[in-house]
Amino acid sequence: MSVAGKRREDMAASGDGLADRMRVLGTETAFEVLARAKKLEAAGRSIIHLEIGEPDFDTPEHIKEAAIRALRDGYTHYTPAAGIPEARAAIAESVARSRGIPVTPEHVVITPGAKPIMFFLMMALLNPGDEVIYPDPGFPIYESVARFVGARPVPWILREDREFRADPEDLRTLLTPRTKLIILNSPHNPTAGVLSRADLEAIAGIVRGRPLVILSDEIYCQILYSGTFHSIASVPGMQDHTVILDGFSKTYAMTGWRMGYGVMRPALAERITQLMVNSNSCTAAFTQIAGIAALRGPQDCVARMVAEFRRRRDVIVDGLSRLPGVRCLRPQGAFYAFPNVREIDADTRRLAEHLLNEAGVAVLSGTSFGAQGEGYLRLSYANSVEAITEALRRMGVAFERYAARPRA
Numbered sequence: 001m002s003v004a005g006k007r008r009e010d011m012a013a014s015g016d017g018l019a020d021r022m023r024v025l026g027t028e029t030a031f032e033v034l035a036r037a038k039k040l041e042a043a044g045r046s047i048i049h050l051e052i053g054e055p056d057f058d059t060p061e062h063i064k065e066a067a068i069r070a071l072r073d074g075y076t077h078y079t080p081a082a083g084i085p086e087a088r089a090a091i092a093e094s095v096a097r098s099r100g101i102p103v104t105p106e107h108v109v110i111t112p113g114a115k116p117i118m119f120f121l122m123m124a125l126l127n128p129g130d131e132v133i134y135p136d137p138g139f140p141i142y143e144s145v146a147r148f149v150g151a152r153p154v155p156w157i158l159r160e161d162r163e164f165r166a167d168p169e170d171l172r173t174l175l176t177p178r179t180k181l182i183i184l185n186s187p188h189n190p191t192a193g194v195l196s197r198a199d200l201e202a203i204a205g206i207v208r209g210r211p212l213v214i215l216s217d218e219i220y221c222q223i224l225y226s227g228t229f230h231s232i233a234s235v236p237g238m239q240d241h242t243v244i245l246d247g248f249s250k251t252y253a254m255t256g257w258r259m260g261y262g263v264m265r266p267a268l269a270e271r272i273t274q275l276m277v278n279s280n281s282c283t284a285a286f287t288q289i290a291g292i293a294a295l296r297g298p299q300d301c302v303a304r305m306v307a308e309f310r311r312r313r314d315v316i317v318d319g320l321s322r323l324p325g326v327r328c329l330r331p332q333g334a335f336y337a338f339p340n341v342r343e344i345d346a347d348t349r350r351l352a353e354h355l356l357n358e359a360g361v362a363v364l365s366g367t368s369f370g371a372q373g374e375g376y377l378r379l380s381y382a383n384s385v386e387a388i389t390e391a392l393r394r395m396g397v398a399f400e401r402y403a404a405r406p407r408a
C-alpha cells in the first residue's frame with residue numbers, strides 16, 4: 001500500500017482525520033469551566049463566576065463613542081495588515097513613555113487581541129526541537145502553542161516562597177544551546193507575582209549576548225497595586241532581544257473587542273505582519289480607532305478600575321486566609337488570587353469540581369496552568385464585592401463538608 005494510502009487508513013482508524021499536531025494542542029480551561037458553569041446556570045443553579053479572567057467593568061464610554069464614530073466615518077474596510085499608521089503611532093508613543101525606550105510605529109504590529117502575538121511569534125521563530133522556557137504555573141497557551149509548532153516546552157518553576165517570581169538562578173540551569181525563546185509574564189497569571197527590576201536585571205545578565213528572544217507578556221502591566229512596572233525591554237541592551245506583548249483587553253476592559261499588539265525589532269515585525277496577512281488580514285478598523293481613543297484619552301477610568309480591584313483583592317485575600325487549610329499571598333498585580341489549598345486536597349481538579357457542583361462557585365484548578373499548579377486554586381476577582389463575599393461564605397461551608405465526606 002502507498003504511504004498516502006496507509007496514512008488515509010490510519011486516519012480512518014483514528015476516526016478524526018486531523019493532522020498530528022492537533023493531538024498536542026492544549027486549551028484554556030477557563031473557557032471550558034465557563035461553559036459548564038453557564039449550563040448549570042441555565043438549569044436554574046446559582047453560580048458565582050470566579051473562573052474567567054476578564055474585567056467585569058464596561059468599556060469606558062469615550063472609547064465606545066470613538067468606535068461608533070469610526071463606524072459612521074467609514075472605518076469598515078481592510079486596514080494595512082500591521083495596523084492603521086495612526087494606531088501604530090499611538091501604541092509606539094504609549095509604549096515608549098511607559099517603558100522608557102525608543103519605539104517607532106515600525107516596531108508595532110496590531111493583532112486581534114494579544115494572544116495572536118504568542119502564536120505568530122512561535123510560528124515565526126521555532127523549529128521542531130527548539131526549546132521554549134516558560135513559567136509553570138503559567139498562561140496555558142504558552143506551552144500549548146510551543147508543542148503545536150513542534151518545539152520542546154521547558155517549564156521554569158515558580159515557587160510560593162519566592163512570591164511566584166521566576167528565579168534567575170533556575171534559568172541558568174534550564175538554558176541549553178537549543179533554547180530559542182524565553183517567556184516572561186509580569187504581573188503574572190495565575191499567581192499575580194510581579195518581577196522586580198533586580199529580577200529582570202539578573203535575567204538580562206544571564207541571557208545577554210545569547211541568540212534568543214524573550215517574549216515579555218505585559219498584558220497586566222497597568223493593573224498593579226504598588227510600586228512601578230518594569231519591563232525587561234528597558235534593561236540596557238535588552239530591547240532588541242525582546243518582544244513586548246500587550247493590549248487593550250485588561251487595561252480598558254475590552255476583551256471582546258479583540259485588540260492587542262506586539263512591539264519588536266522592525267525586521268521581525270515585518271515577518272509577524274506576513275503571518276497577519278496569511279491569517280487575519282488585519283484587526284477590525286473601527287476597533288483600532290477606538291484603541292487610539294483609549295491610549296490618548298483620559299486615563300482616570302484605568303485608575304478607578306485598579307482601585308476597585310484593590311478593594312476586592314483585600315476582601316478575597318482576607319476572606320480566603322480565614323478559611324481553615326487555606327493560605328493566600330496578597331497579589332501585587334493582575335486580578336487573580338492563587339490560594340494554596342493543599343491541606344484541604346492536593347488534587348485541586350477534584351476540589352474545583354466540588355466547589356462548582358456543590359457550592360455553585362466556579363474557580364479553576366491550579367493545574368489548568370501547568371503541573372506546578374497542583375495544590376492551588378485560581379480565583380479571578382473580576383466580580384463584585386457582594387459576589388466575592390457570598391462565594392467565600394459558600395466556600396467555607398463546602399470545604400467543611402468536603403473534609404467530612406466519606407472517602408472511598
Ligand SMILES: Cc1ncc(COP(=O)(O)O)c(C=O)c1O
Pocket residue numbers: 053112113114115116139185189217219247248249255259260
Ligand atoms: C497572561 C495573558 N496573556 C495574554 C492574554 C490574552 O489577552 P487577549 O484577550 O488580548 O488576547 C491573557 C488573557 O487572559 C493573559 O492572561
